Amino acid sequence: xxxxxxxxxxxxPFKGRFGGVFVVLFCLPLLLMAxxxxxxxxxxxxxxxxxxVDGIVTFQKNFSVTDKSEQQIYDIVAxxxxxxxxxxxxxxxxxQYTRIISEEKGSGTIMxxxxxxxxxxxxxxxxxxxxxxxxxxxxxxGQKVSLVLTQISYYYNENMDGKNGVPYKAEEWITDKVAINxxxxxxxxxxxxxxxxxxxxxxxxxxGFMDALSTMEVExxxxxxxxxxxxxx
Numbered sequence: 665x666x667x668x669x670x671x672x673x674x675x676x677p678f679k680g681r682f683g684g685v686f687v688v689l690f691c692l693p694l695l696l697m698a699x700x701x702x703x704x705x706x707x708x709x710x711x712x713x714x715x716x717v718d719g720i721v722t723f724q725k726n727f728s729v730t731d732k733s734e735q736q737i738y739d740i741v742a743x744x745x746x747x748x749x750x751x752x753x754x755x756x757x758x759x760q761y762t763r764i765i766s767e768e769k770g771s772g773t774i775m776x777x778x779x780x781x782x783x784x785x786x787x788x789x790x791x792x793x794x795x796x797x798x799x800x801x802x803x804x805x806g807q808k809v810s811l812v813l814t815q816i817s818y819y820y821n822e823n824m825d826g827k828n829g830v831p832y833k834a835e836e837w838i839t840d841k842v843a844i845n846x847x848x849x850x851x852x853x854x855x856x857x858x859x860x861x862x863x864x865x866x867x868x869x870x871x872g873f874m875d876a877l878s879t880m881e882v883e884x885x886x887x888x889x890x891x892x893x894x895x896x897x
Contacts, residue, residue: 704851709860711848714838721834722814725870728807729877731893737877738772738804744876745776745802749869754779754795761797772804782818782865784857794858795819795829796865802873811873813866818858838862 703709714721729737746764753762761779768774782796799815818837822829836842838859843851851859878891 703860704853704856705849706860709851709856709863710844711840713863714834714840714843714859716835716839717814719835720814721816721839722812723866723870724813725811725873726897727809727874728895728897729809729893730807730895731879732807732877734772734804734806737807737809738769738774740877741802741804741809741873742767742769742774744873745774745800748872748876749778749800750776752780754781761795765799773801775799775801777815782861784861795822796862800869809873809877811870813869816862832858834862 715723732740750762750764755762761777763777765775765777766773777797777799779795779797781793783791783793785792795818797815797817797819798813801812801814803810816834816838818832818834819829820832837855843855843859845852850856874891874894874896878894
């Protein structure tokens with residue numbers, strides 16, 4: 665497996681039957697480079713985007729659900745962990761990375777390890793992706809939900825048989841100290857894509873929990889949706 669490499673071919677006109685196809689192929693690397701430049705300097709992924717607790721990368725989300733009972737909330741949270749995160753993870757090859765660690769219904773807590781594919785770029789010819797591993801913990805007390813996602817690591821550039829990949833821990837790869845330049849203005853190229861995708865994926869996971877617990881109100885003819893019954897902290 666290899667990462668996609670861009671080049672500096674100019675988008676020159678090409679006459680003939682297949683001219684349009686060649687123009688698209690020549691321009692595509694430049695478009696990809698433009699997109700890359702955009703996120704490398706995006707404040708969303710710069711200082712503070714990857715929080716740490718005692719030196720460990722740890723994302724947290726707290727919110728309240730106002731229109732459901734504690735038991736209803738827990739049942740939905742547990743179902744989301746099992747039916748979305750576990751079911752969507754990599755299970756057949758290495759089941760030890762995708763499984764429920766503990767479930768204590770009495771205390772309203774469920775914890776799971778997840779391994780899933782994180783895709784940076786995919787074309788007809790190649791795919792650039794990594795295994796994304798993390799520990800997710802969800803606790804429900806009354807109407808309050810606390811989510812913690814930590815112990816993040818990656819397994820990158822593996823062979824077709826899943827061997828000889830390169831392991832990275834989040835603490836050595838995507839923190840402010842190692843992933844952002846000294847001026848704090850842009851991400852480093854190699855680790856930047858990991859940091860960006862991790863921030864986006866964690867946000868999507870947290871929003872997935874809130875969506876599952878929400879009563880969705882359709883507004884403006886399905887153009888937008890509004891969560892009802894969720895109060896973020």
